[in-house]
Amino acid sequence: MLGPAIDTITTQRLLLEPLRVEHAEEMVSVLDDPRLHTHIGGAPLPLPELRARYRHLVTGPAPYHQQAWLNWIVRRRRDGRPVGTVQATVTPGPEAAVAWVIGMPYQGFGFATEAARALIGWLHAQGITVIRANIHPDNAASVAVARKLGLRPTADHAGDEVVWRLTAG
Numbered sequence: 001m002l003g004p005a006i007d008t009i010t011t012q013r014l015l016l017e018p019l020r021v022e023h024a025e026e027m028v029s030v031l032d033d034p035r036l037h038t039h040i041g042g043a044p045l046p047l048p049e050l051r052a053r054y055r056h057l058v059t060g061p062a063p064y065h066q067q068a069w070l071n072w073i074v075r076r077r078r079d080g081r082p083v084g085t086v087q088a089t090v091t092p093g094p095e096a097a098v099a100w101v102i103g104m105p106y107q108g109f110g111f112a113t114e115a116a117r118a119l120i121g122w123l124h125a126q127g128i129t130v131i132r133a134n135i136h137p138d139n140a141a142s143v144a145v146a147r148k149l150g151l152r153p154t155a156d157h158a159g160d161e162v163v164w165r166l167t168a169g
Contacts, residue, residue: 006018006070006072007122009072009118009119009122010077010118011114011115011117011118012077012114013076013077013078013111013114014074014075014076014077014083014111014114014115014118015074015075015076015077015080016072016073016074016075016086016115016118016119017072017073017075018071018072019054019057019058019071019072019073019085020054020058021051021054021055021058023054023073023082024047024050024051024053024054025047026073026082027050027054027073027082027085028044028045028046028047028050030082030083030084030103030106031044031045031050031085031101031103032044033103033104035104036101036103036104038139039135039136039138039139039142040099040101040136040139057069057071057087058071066091066092067089067090067091068089068090069087069089070087070088070089070090070096071085071086071087072085072086072087072115072119073085074086074100074102074111074115076111082103083102083103083106083111084100084101084102084103084106084111084112084115085100085101086098086099086100086101086115086116086119087099087100088119088123088128090123090128093129093130094126094127094128094129094130095128095129095130095131095132096123096128096130096131096132097131097132097133097134098116098119098120098123098131098132098133099133099134100112100115100116100119100142100145102115107141112141112142112145113145113148113149116145116149117148117149120149120166124168128168129167129168130165130166130167130168131151131165131166131167131168132151132163132164132165132166133146133151133163133164134158134159134161134162134163134164135161135162135164136160136161136162137160137161137162146164149166150166151164151165151166152164152165152166
């Protein structure tokens with residue numbers, strides 16, 4: 001099982017930086033558009049609540065959960081501006097559920113695909129062979145990202161979301 005120490009991941013245009021509580025100050029404005037939450041649920045969090053959420057994510061689950069929570073903020077390399085987040089919940093199998101969130105002003109530039117592709121590559125290098133993503137069927141942007149990454153929809157559902165899957169090898 002992967003522990004809380006994770007690598008910085010670099011792509012041609014992006015830097016995936018392991019999440020820290022201090023990132024909340026920069027990320028609150030990236031995640032503050034209510035449209036961003038249409039298909040992923042919730043609502044924009046005010047700074048104190050986002051700090052508390054990040055503190056919880058950085059701490060991770062209790063060991064008996066047999067999970068690792070891996071979270072990164074996504075930055076543009078050219079100016080260091082944060083544009084979103086990617087995350088993976090790793091479970092025995094080895095499997096990982098992945099997710100990506102890119103702020104509204106930064107959508108449509110391929111950042112989600114580039115960041116998620118880098119995350120999946122990193123997970124494969126760690127021996128993770130099965131990748132899953134839960135995507136609301138009306139979230140056309142995330143469906144397009146999943147297809148570009150090689151994930152395929154399954155007959156399984158998690159609530160109102162379709163479970164997409166990619167198996168390495």
